Amino acid sequence: MNxxxxxxxxxxxxxxxxxxxxxxxxxxxxxxxxxxxxxxPGEKSFLALANFEYFVTDPDxxxxxxxxxxxxxxxxxxxxxxxxxxxLLVNEPFPGRGIVRVLLISPFFVMxxxxxxxxxxxxxxxxxxxxxxxxxFFGASPVDWLTNHPLFSVIxxxxxxxxxxxxxxxxxxxxxxxxxQMEAAGMDGANALQKFWFLTLPHLGRPIAVVVMIxxxxxxxxxxxxxxxxxxxxxxxxxxxxxxxxxxxxxNFDVGVASAGALFAVVLANIAAVFLxxxxxxxxx
Amino acid sequence: MQMNHFALLVRTVAAWLVTLLLVFPLIWLVxxxxxxELQAIAVPPRLFxxxxxxxxxxxxxxxxYLHHAAxxxxxxxxxxxxxxxxxxxxxxxxAFFRTRRTRDILMWMLSTKMxxxxxxxxxxxxxxxxxxxxxxxxxxxxxxxLSNLPIMVWMxxxxxxxxxxxxxxxxxxxxxxxxxxxxxxxxxxxxGTLASTGLLCLVLAWNEAFWSLNLSSxxxxxxxxxxxxxxxxxxxxxxxxxxxxxxxxxPIVVVGxxxxxxxxxxxxxxxxx
Numbered sequence: 001m002n003x004x005x006x007x008x009x010x011x012x013x014x015x016x017x018x019x020x021x022x023x024x025x026x027x028x029x030x031x032x033x034x035x036x037x038x039x040x041p042g043e044k045s046f047l048a049l050a051n052f053e054y055f056v057t058d059p060d061x062x063x064x065x066x067x068x069x070x071x072x073x074x075x076x077x078x079x080x081x082x083x084x085x086x087x088l089l090v091n092e093p094f095p096g097r098g099i100v101r102v103l104l105i106s107p108f109f110v111m112x113x114x115x116x117x118x119x120x121x122x123x124x125x126x127x128x129x130x131x132x133x134x135x136x137f138f139g140a141s142p143v144d145w146l147t148n149h150p151l152f153s154v155i156x157x158x159x160x161x162x163x164x165x166x167x168x169x170x171x172x173x174x175x176x177x178x179x180x181q182m183e184a185a186g187m188d189g190a191n192a193l194q195k196f197w198f199l200t201l202p203h204l205g206r207p208i209a210v211v212v213m214i215x216x217x218x219x220x221x222x223x224x225x226x227x228x229x230x231x232x233x234x235x236x237x238x239x240x241x242x243x244x245x246x247x248x249x250x251x252n253f254d255v256g257v258a259s260a261g262a263l264f265a266v267v268l269a270n271i272a273a274v275f276l277x278x279x280x281x282x283x284x285x
Numbered sequence: 286m287q288m289n290h291f292a293l294l295v296r297t298v299a300a301w302l303v304t305l306l307l308v309f310p311l312i313w314l315v316x317x318x319x320x321x322e323l324q325a326i327a328v329p330p331r332l333f334x335x336x337x338x339x340x341x342x343x344x345x346x347x348x349x350y351l352h353h354a355a356x357x358x359x360x361x362x363x364x365x366x367x368x369x370x371x372x373x374x375x376x377x378x379x380a381f382f383r384t385r386r387t388r389d390i391l392m393w394m395l396s397t398k399m400x401x402x403x404x405x406x407x408x409x410x411x412x413x414x415x416x417x418x419x420x421x422x423x424x425x426x427x428x429x430x431l432s433n434l435p436i437m438v439w440m441x442x443x444x445x446x447x448x449x450x451x452x453x454x455x456x457x458x459x460x461x462x463x464x465x466x467x468x469x470x471x472x473x474x475x476x477g478t479l480a481s482t483g484l485l486c487l488v489l490a491w492n493e494a495f496w497s498l499n500l501s502s503x504x505x506x507x508x509x510x511x512x513x514x515x516x517x518x519x520x521x522x523x524x525x526x527x528x529x530x531x532x533x534x535x536p537i538v539v540v541g542x543x544x545x546x547x548x549x550x551x552x553x554x555x556x557x558x
Contacts, residue, residue, distance in 0.1 A: 006382035013375035020431040021397045027408035094297040109541035111492040113513040114530040128326040207557045221401040224494035242403040266404040273399035
């Protein structure tokens with residue numbers, strides 16, 4: 001067996017991924033340093049850091065960073081807490097558990113645009129929507145979710161999609177929980193809360209960390225839900241970093257400023273990625 | 286005993302209630318798709334009605350549904366197959382010809398997946414524009430393949446690694462070529478891994494919305510992009526929106542049900558067992 005063959009087999013994947021990583025990155029860095037507008041293709045004068053300055057002094061920048069972080073934080077909190085609760089609820093056998101678990105995971109497979117419009121129209125419409133009808137049924141006045149609570153609405157949609165993901169991972173992890181240990185703890189007089197706190201929760205520590213980090217990476221780029229429902233508005237109330245970069249690039253055609261913003265997003269994502277990579281590395285073989 | 290029965294009853298009722306509440310929006314979507322437009326916005330909402338296929342017919346006639354469905358099928362299947370063709374040899378090489386650097390290469394591949402899509406939006410858009418590939422299936426296929434490649438290599442690698450090397454040794458002793466080794470020994474054992482990796486990537490490509498929305502419109506638009514066009518149409522459209530959504534998500538939800546386990550493995554890069 002020669003030594004060339006293994007490398008030749010690996011080459012296509014390595015080369016394509018290397019290009020996929022390096023080409024956009026180099027282009028982004030270059031674009032971020034020049035004046036580049038899609039409407040004026042010819043002109044590309046060197047600007048040094050002016051694009052970065054423009055991006056971070058944009059009045060939408062502060063709110064969009066804040067929105068990105070509250071979206072991230074809220075969805076992670078909701079999915080982890082409810083995910084653990086749900087996983088515990090369906091962990092013990094009961095009639096129909098198989099069907100329940102299949103149903104539970106379903107929202108995760110709904111494409112983001114369908115998810116967003118389902119909530120925007122059929123659920124959250126202030127007159128005909130299901131939520132409005134429920135509110136009326138209980139004698140409350142219906143809420144115009146997307147106008148009055150735009151960010152919360154987006155959080156709800158995204159959390160609805162990611163809760164099944166978190167739950168599925170916790171269910172998988174709970175199955176490897178040491179049953180003997182649980183029983184022994186029960187014999188020794190530990191109550192349900194103590195068993196949860198001292199046995200279950202430590203066991204779930206690792207999957208929780210994984211869920212948090214994976215959601216961080218995906219939720220940093222939440223886009224379709226905002227694009228199809230609020231359009232980032234009203235004003236900038238539901239604009240996140242991804243949507244702001246999109247607006248600069250494809251609505252204002254300012255590639256330079258958008259690239260500066262993109263580098264900012266990459267740095268944010270890498271903070272999460274470093275920890276995740278390290279953890280996966282530890283688990284490898 | 287009495288107590289246990291009671292606990293079981295409470296747990297069963299609670300689990301079913303919570304589950305039905307969570308999937309209620311989906312149930313509602315299914316119901317609405319079989320209503321007429323007037324029934325869809327009826328106040329109070331109707332649970333019982335005579336089902337009609339009118340909306341499905343309308344969606345097919347008016348919004349060019351089949352064209353977008355074809356785009357979705359082509360982009361997701363082709364990107365999955367190309368991805369498998371690139372990833373399988375790499376994973377094979379890493380699993381059976383381990384070197385000191387295998388681990389580093391694997392970690393590096395994963396790290397490319399951690400790049401947020403929006404970070405690459407501008408350069409990819411500019412490249413597609415320069416190459417005249419905006420709103421083309423080709424651009425979507427390339428982007429889908431590349432963004433799924435790290436997950437594919439990873440999943441295939443974990444699958445191949447579980448094949449006992451003794452079997453390979455035996456085949457080599459018998460004088461099998463590397464091609465024979467791959468087709469006659471590895472392939473039968475790795476079919477399951479190849480299939481589950483393919484399924485996961487199909488799901489991811491089918492549901493992909495970020496690139497579809499930004500790189501495609503009328504010509505190459507996938508179902509995800511078609512659904513987005515229902516964002517603010519005129520007139521009554523809820524039943525049609527539901528019918529279009531149901532057609533778009535049903536196949537993939539069913540596929541998803543069968544690939545749950547692989548999904549956990551793939552999306553967590555094997556960090557949760």
